[in-house]
Amino acid sequence: MVFNSLAFAVFLPIVLLLYYATKGQTQKVVLLAAGYVFYGVWDSRFLFLVSLSTVLDFCTGLMIARGRMTLSQRLQATAHFLGFGFFFLFLDWKQVHIEGGLHVDWGRFVGGHPFYVRLFLLAVAGVAVAHLLYPRLAKLPEATRRKFFLCVSLVGQLGMLAVFKYANFFVDSAAALAGRLGFSVTGWHLHILLPIGISFYTFQTLSYVCDVYWRKMEPAGNLLDFAIFVSYFPPLVAGPIERASHLLPRILAPRRVTLDHWCRGMFLVAQGMMKKVALADGLAPSVASIYNTAGVVTGVDVAAATLAFAVQIYCDFSGYSDIACGCSLFFGIDLLKNFDQPYFSVNPSEFWRRWHISLSSWLRDYLYIPLGGNKTTVGKTYRNLMLTMVLGGLWHGAAWNFVLWGFYQGLLLVVHRLVVGPRGKPFTGGLLARLPRMAFFFIFVCYGWLLFRANTFGQIAHFTHQLVAGFGSLALHMKKPTFSALAALPVLVILGVWQFSSGNPLYYRRAPAPVRGLIYAAFIFITVLGTSNDPQQFIYFQF
Amino acid sequence: MTPSSSSTSSFEPPRAPGDKPANARGAAAAVLWTVLCLLAADLVTSRVFRPPQKQTVEPSTLQRYFEYGRSVEGKLRLMVHPDDASSAPIVVAGWLRNPEFALEPKQASQPDHLLIAAYGQSFTQHVMQNATRLDPRIETRLLGGPGAPLSHSYALYQRDRHNHQAPVVVIGVLASVLPQLATLTPMTWGFEAPTPYMYPRYRLVRGQLQEQAPPLETLDDLRATLADPSRWAAFRNLLATEDAAYDSLTFDHDLFDRLALGRMVRRALGHGHQSDFTARYHDANGFKNQDGILDVARALLLEFGRTAVADGRLPIVLLFDDRGYPAHLDAALARTLDEAHIAYVSSDPIAPASDLNNFIPNGHFTPEIDAQMARLWLERIYQLRPAFRPAAAH
Numbered sequence: 001m002v003f004n005s006l007a008f009a010v011f012l013p014i015v016l017l018l019y020y021a022t023k024g025q026t027q028k029v030v031l032l033a034a035g036y037v038f039y040g041v042w043d044s045r046f047l048f049l050v051s052l053s054t055v056l057d058f059c060t061g062l063m064i065a066r067g068r069m070t071l072s073q074r075l076q077a078t079a080h081f082l083g084f085g086f087f088f089l090f091l092d093w094k095q096v097h098i099e100g101g102l103h104v105d106w107g108r109f110v111g112g113h114p115f116y117v118r119l120f121l122l123a124v125a126g127v128a129v130a131h132l133l134y135p136r137l138a139k140l141p142e143a144t145r146r147k148f149f150l151c152v153s154l155v156g157q158l159g160m161l162a163v164f165k166y167a168n169f170f171v172d173s174a175a176a177l178a179g180r181l182g183f184s185v186t187g188w189h190l191h192i193l194l195p196i197g198i199s200f201y202t203f204q205t206l207s208y209v210c211d212v213y214w215r216k217m218e219p220a221g222n223l224l225d226f227a228i229f230v231s232y233f234p235p236l237v238a239g240p241i242e243r244a245s246h247l248l249p250r251i252l253a254p255r256r257v258t259l260d261h262w263c264r265g266m267f268l269v270a271q272g273m274m275k276k277v278a279l280a281d282g283l284a285p286s287v288a289s290i291y292n293t294a295g296v297v298t299g300v301d302v303a304a305a306t307l308a309f310a311v312q313i314y315c316d317f318s319g320y321s322d323i324a325c326g327c328s329l330f331f332g333i334d335l336l337k338n339f340d341q342p343y344f345s346v347n348p349s350e351f352w353r354r355w356h357i358s359l360s361s362w363l364r365d366y367l368y369i370p371l372g373g374n375k376t377t378v379g380k381t382y383r384n385l386m387l388t389m390v391l392g393g394l395w396h397g398a399a400w401n402f403v404l405w406g407f408y409q410g411l412l413l414v415v416h417r418l419v420v421g422p423r424g425k426p427f428t429g430g431l432l433a434r435l436p437r438m439a440f441f442f443i444f445v446c447y448g449w450l451l452f453r454a455n456t457f458g459q460i461a462h463f464t465h466q467l468v469a470g471f472g473s474l475a476l477h478m479k480k481p482t483f484s485a486l487a488a489l490p491v492l493v494i495l496g497v498w499q500f501s502s503g504n505p506l507y508y509r510r511a512p513a514p515v516r517g518l519i520y521a522a523f524i525f526i527t528v529l530g531t532s533n534d535p536q537q538f539i540y541f542q543f
Numbered sequence: 544m545t546p547s548s549s550s551t552s553s554f555e556p557p558r559a560p561g562d563k564p565a566n567a568r569g570a571a572a573a574v575l576w577t578v579l580c581l582l583a584a585d586l587v588t589s590r591v592f593r594p595p596q597k598q599t600v601e602p603s604t605l606q607r608y609f610e611y612g613r614s615v616e617g618k619l620r621l622m623v624h625p626d627d628a629s630s631a632p633i634v635v636a637g638w639l640r641n642p643e644f645a646l647e648p649k650q651a652s653q654p655d656h657l658l659i660a661a662y663g664q665s666f667t668q669h670v671m672q673n674a675t676r677l678d679p680r681i682e683t684r685l686l687g688g689p690g691a692p693l694s695h696s697y698a699l700y701q702r703d704r705h706n707h708q709a710p711v712v713v714i715g716v717l718a719s720v721l722p723q724l725a726t727l728t729p730m731t732w733g734f735e736a737p738t739p740y741m742y743p744r745y746r747l748v749r750g751q752l753q754e755q756a757p758p759l760e761t762l763d764d765l766r767a768t769l770a771d772p773s774r775w776a777a778f779r780n781l782l783a784t785e786d787a788a789y790d791s792l793t794f795d796h797d798l799f800d801r802l803a804l805g806r807m808v809r810r811a812l813g814h815g816h817q818s819d820f821t822a823r824y825h826d827a828n829g830f831k832n833q834d835g836i837l838d839v840a841r842a843l844l845l846e847f848g849r850t851a852v853a854d855g856r857l858p859i860v861l862l863f864d865d866r867g868y869p870a871h872l873d874a875a876l877a878r879t880l881d882e883a884h885i886a887y888v889s890s891d892p893i894a895p896a897s898d899l900n901n902f903i904p905n906g907h908f909t910p911e912i913d914a915q916m917a918r919l920w921l922e923r924i925y926q927l928r929p930a931f932r933p934a935a936a937h
Contacts (some may be wrong), residue, residue, distance in 0.1 A: 042729070263565035263573075297902030463803070477900055483608055515567065517576020525584050528804050531811030534818075 004277050004321045009036070016330055018255070028224055028251070031331070035341060038338060039196075044088045046117070046195040048123075051084035054223075054230045057205040057369055059130075060153040061212045061219035061226075064146050064350040068138050075225040076414030078127055085123040089116040151210040158203050164195055168481035197237030199395055201295045203362055208244035210366055211498030224249050224260045234335075238317070238382075240338040240358035241529040247333070255332035265329030267508065270523035271495075272322030274488055277514045278530030280316035282485030283308045284535065287531045289479035291453055297477065299470030302463045307449045310442075311489070313449060314343065317356070345446070345499050347420075348412035351445065363392050374422060385417070401460065405451040412444060431501055484530035491522050573705045579805070583879065610736040610808030612813065614656040615670025616796040617732075618737055624640040630762075637740030639698060639728075641759045650708040654813055655925075660707055662683040662696040663715025665907060666863045671713070671916030678906060680709060681921075684709055688740050690733060692723035694744035698754075711924065712851050714844070715861040716876065718868035718908075719894075722824035724836045725787035727757055732788040734813050734819060739765055745839050752842050756787065787823075787834060790816045827872040841879040848885035857927055860887040861920065866906055871894040871902035876895055885932060886927060888920045 008368050015034040022030055040047045055077045062069050069077075092112040095105040111117045140148060167190050176187040208229070211217045228251050235242055290297055290305035301464015321338035328335045342355035352360045364373075368388040373383045386407070415422070427434060450467075454460045472503035499507045508519060588901040592609045594602050598621070602610070603832040610618070622631035633639075651658040657680060661671050664687050671683045684693055686699045691873040696714050723732055727744050741757035759765050760779055768774045782789040799805030824833050832838060844860060851858035860880055864874045871893045880887045894901040901912050908916070925932040 196551055258564065259567060259570060260564040289899050293897075293899045295898040356686070408647035479899075479904070483605075509565070514576045514580075516573040517578075517580050520573065521576040521580030521584060524581060525804065528807045528811075531806060532814050534814070 003320065003327075004273060007041070007472045012327065012330075013521070014513065019174065019331060020065065024253075025224070025253075028228055029231075031251075032224065032228050035233040035236060038233035039231065039236055040088075041451070042196050043193065044093050048119075049164075049195050049198070050080055050201065050231055053157065053160065053201060054227045055081040055155055055158045057209050058223055058226045060156075060209055062221070063149040064209065065212050065215075065219040066142075067142065067145055069134075073221070073223065073353075074113070074131070074134070078131070080223060080227070082124060082344045085120045089120040089123075090431045092116070099405075111298075111359060124372040130457055146228060150209060150213045154206070157206050159210075161198060161202050162197050163190060164198055166394075166398045168192075173400075193305055200239050201236060203241050203395075204244075205230055207362060207366060208248075209243075211243070211245055218246075220244075220248060220267045225298070232328075233338070234328040234331075235335055236318045238324070239356075240321055240324065240336040241362050241520050242358070242360075244337060246336060250333045257330065257332040261329045261332055263509075264506070265326040268322045268326030268329070268522075270325075270326075270520055270527070272319040272326060274321065274530070275315035275319030275492065276485035276524045277533065279311045279489040279492065280319060280532055281533040282482035282488070283312040283315075283324075286479045286481045286485075287453070288313055290477065291455065291459070293477075296475070297463070297466060297470075298473050298475055299466045299468075300476050301478050302470065302473050304476060306446050306453070306463075308481065309453050310343070310446050310449050313340075313452070315492070336511050341496060341500055343442060344435055344438060344496070345426075345445075346411065346441050348416050348441075348444070350407075350412070350426065351422065351441070359392065359395070363388050363395075367391065382414050385413050389413065400457065401451055401454050404457075405448055408451055412448075424437050431497065446539075482530070484526055484533060487529060488526045491526065495519070559794060560634045569592045576646060582895070587626070592803075593608060594621070598624065598629060608641075608736075609737075609803050609806065612808070612810030613800050614796045614809065615730050615734050615737045617800040619739060619765070619769060620796070621733070623739070623762070623769060625766065627762065633736070633738050634765075635740055635762060637691060637695070638761050639695075639702060639742065639757070641741070644686055644703070647686065647707075648682055649684070649706065651682050653680075656680045656682050656761060657711065658684060658707070658709040659711045659713055659785055660686070660700075660703065661713040661715065662691075662700045662708035663687045663861065664689060664691040664696075664701070664717055664720075666697075666717055666865070667713065667715030667861055667911040668921055669716075669907065670912075670917045673840070673914045674921055676918055678912070678921055680931075680933075687715075688729075688742075689738045689747055690717070690720055690729055690741070692720040692726070693840055693843055694724050695740070697745070697847060698743050700847060701850075704850065709819045709856065711857045712847075713830065713858065713859045713861060714847055715863060716728065716844075716872060717841070717863045718872040719865050721830060721872065721875070722786070722821060722833075722836060724839050725824070725834045726789075727755075727786045729780060731782060731786045731790070731794065732817065734790075734817075735810065736794040746843055747838050752839070752846060763765045765771065788817075788820045792816070825868075825871070827888055830875045837875055844876060844879060844885065845883050848880075848883050857922065859920070859927075860885060862887055862889040863908075863918075864889065864896045865908075866896055866902050888923055888924055890916055893919060922936060 001011060012036075015030065018030045019027060019034075036047055036050070039050060058073075059069065062073065092109055095109040095112060097103040105112075137145065137148070146315070171188045171190070176186065178185045189495070208220075208226075212219050220229065225248065229242070229244060229248050232242070232247065271489075282396075287305050287309045290301045292310070292536070318339040326334045336358045338356060340354040342351055345351035345354055368384055368493065370415055371384040371387065372380055373384060387410075389410030390403060390406040393402045393404070393409065396402045396405070402434050427437065437457055439441055447467075451460060455465065495508075499505065502510075508516060511519075544900045555872045560719055588609055592603075592606045592689040594606050594610050613621075619634075622634050627635050635643075648658060657750065659671065659674075659681060661667050661683055667687060668685055671681075671685060677682045686703055688695055691712070693716050695715070698787060700712065700714060720732075723729070726732055727740065728741040732741050739759075739762075740760050743757055744755045746755070747754050757766060758778060768778050778796065779791075782790070782794070790813070792815060793809060822830055824836055830837055847860070860876075862874045862876065864870055872889050874887050877887070877889070888910065890896075890912070893915045895906055903909055907913075
């Protein structure tokens with residue numbers, strides 16, 4: 001289910017009604033069920049993966065911290081995992097049709113697909129082995145046990161990512177290399193779908209296990225609480241990547257929803273909708289008209305399309321984050337901040353403190369610092385920076401251009417560190433003084449987006465060449481942006497400058513009611529203009 | 544591993560001095576002002592971008608933009624006037640019984656000239672116009688309608704068969720309107736700028752083509768139907784049952800027509816409906832034989848070829864794979880044409896639909912592509928009628 005759909009417009013009020021009408025455990029069940037419905041609408045089979053991720057880290061968290069699980073906890077985990085396996089693998093819900101009355105092909109509904117039946121039986125066997133091994137594993141020495149279960153979690157979570165997201169990338173790359181060397185490698189490509197948002201919820205659960213391992217937090221003792229943490233629907237498929245230390249306490253504590261939550265939430269949802277529906281979707285055809293064409297492209301085309309993509313990807317992703325954070329506020333839960341006006345940055349270091357903050361801070365805390373961070377030799381610091389950014393690039397997608405983009409970002413950070421030194425001071429000048437630096441650095445940001453958006457290495461080379469030497473003709477072939485995008489852009493710029501100048505994320509609240517009304521009306525009016533744009537999937541869903 | 548220095552910040556913003564939590568009064572005032580601003584914006588938009596009163600005056604881009612979402616019925620009532628001169632020019636076009644068709648030439652003006660009877664849409668017209676420029680001995684009898692689907696072109700061809708002496712007949716097939724074989728009029732699938740002409744719906748019944756005649760064949764029929772509520776209701780009911788693209792939300796006039804925002808919302812919903820309609824018959828891999836549209840298309844072309852040859856004419860088919868349909872038309876129809884030895888010229892080899900540079904913003908091919916296509920078509924004519932080849936080209 002996507003935020004900018006009619007289905008979500010029906011789904012959210014129903015969930016909110018149920019949420020407000022209940023409390024305590026029932027309220028938690030509502031949240032959990034909402035998460036599963038929200039995710040299961042794409043493909044109910046992937047709920048089995050969510051269950052695997054949930055149960056694996058619930059169990060490993062407890063075994064790392066306490067070395068034991070109560071019988072009730074083990075039964076809960078078993079019932080959850082096998083229940084999901086039975087309902088979403090063993091039963092084939094595609095055989096149920098509700099158009100014109102309920103029709104079920106019973107022959108295929110139960111155990112209709114041999115592969116999924118085998119997978120379900122494998123899950124049953126896995127659970128049986130886990131139960132058999134449990135007494136022995138619980139008796140392991142503490143240090144060994146902690147490391148063992150950390151490894152189980154890492155192998156399990158990263159294994160899922162490796163199979164579903166990266167297997168074909170490495171297989172295809174190896175096959176291509178072998179082909180160049182004269183060997184023919186075929187039949188290794190896996191015909192699997194990439195589960196939506198897998199990178200997001202995998203990183204979320206990984207952070208939980210690491211925090212428990214590092215004794216930064218106590219493990220969740222109740223599967224219901226932990227399952228909500230994994231499948232809480234607003235950030236489930238495109239972030240922000242939540243931390244257990246941040247989200248779990250908000251799930252455990254009784255939540256109180258105030259008018260303040262609603263006001264802030266409405267602003268974020270309205271702003272996010274305008275960014276996504278009017279701007280990102282309004283610019284997508286313009287960008288595609290250059291990046292998806294096999295025809296003649298001039299330097300002006302590349303520059304214009306890349307600039308448009310810079311706006312598109314920011315509005316698409318930060319729009320999703322705004323809507324996610326806004327919706328979450330309706331449930332009384334604050335999510336992590338994911339964007340802080342990244343295009344106001346004057347250097348790469350500042351950019352990564354403002355862009356996709358929940359990922360960059362995750363990479364910092366769970367990769368860069370464990371690698372040694374900057375508390376090591378200069379050479380190793382640069383190595384750590386490069387490695388973190390390259391892996392960050394690969395996180396975005398299984399393609400070489402994402403690796404190149406990560407390498408490029410790492411290179412920018414290294415060069416910046418070489419120029420300003422390890423203790424570079426943040427720029428403190430006013431907006432006007434900042435503007436030339438912002439513009440200069442924005443050129444580098446945009447070139448990064450060219451690497452990110454390009455479809456092939458050949459296109460990167462061609463577009464780069466056109467940017468350097470392709471301005472002989474000033475002809476622009478790019479499709480004109482839609483009216484909604486042209487209307488939304490000035491509104492976004494004005495509000496952005498206002499927010500940056502005020503230094504207050506709630507800048508709009510000090511404005512008089514007519515001005516606030518004008519802002520909301522602009523959001524709504526422009527979003528409605530944008531509803532006739534061709535809806536595009538959120539770019540970050542594919543990650 | 545070393546413990547991390549996790550320091551993520553919550554979205555909970557630090558309150559600046561003087562910031563107070565929202566209160567009911569402030570929130571109510573903001574809601575009230577939002578509603579007022581929206582009403583004002585709607586009013587201003589509707590006033591400033593009101594379409595011209597005279598239907599013969601071309602509206603501006605923004606006037607058109609805010610009118611796209613008006614219902615088909617609403618647009619028809621604005622566009623169709625008692626006489627053709629004061630009606631919008633678009634409503635006159637494409638009718639099966641169109642008095643203007645009588646003005647088209649019936650035979651070549653000179654003995655060494657070749658009259659071509661062509662049926663199609665603007666794509667076909669552009670190629671024919673270029674052909675006449677490239678070889679002035681070519682004369683054309685052009686019958687068609689804006690964005691005409693194959694069923695419209697075929698119906699015109701059949702109705703026109705005995706009205707002329709053209710030795711060559713051409714039918715133009717446009718990929719993006721192939722699914723419209725399951726419809727009766729562009730009003731239902733082109734709701735943003737509806738052209739009200741109608742055409743038959745063809746079905747294959749036990750291998751035989753059956754024609755369901757359109758309820759309206761002239762603009763006067765439409766005028767009479769619009770003026771009579773019971774006839775209009777019956778017309779809508781017919782579309783609802785026989786036209787696969789009909790959607791009452793985009794077709795029927797209602798309160799949404801009065802509001803700029805309402806029209807935009809209708810436009811968005813209409814786009815969703817249109818996408819659903821197209822998706823039933825076409826996806827990234829090509830056309831699907833939903834409702835037997837491919838069987839019908841093949842049968843129509845075979846019948847076109849058979850009857851033309853029986854009439855002693857040379858049939859030629861033009862296949863236009865327009866934007867978003869890379870070689871899909873060729874994949875669907877070329878084999879049938881090859882097997883039946885019906886000559887055809889396809890746009891795909893010279894202007895792949897995957898290259899957006901082959902198109903101008905309104906979706907047509909660039910003039911250069913039209914000229915190339917005409918050259919290719921002429922070459923085909925010279926091959927099939929060697930005697931007509933110009934002396935210099937021998």
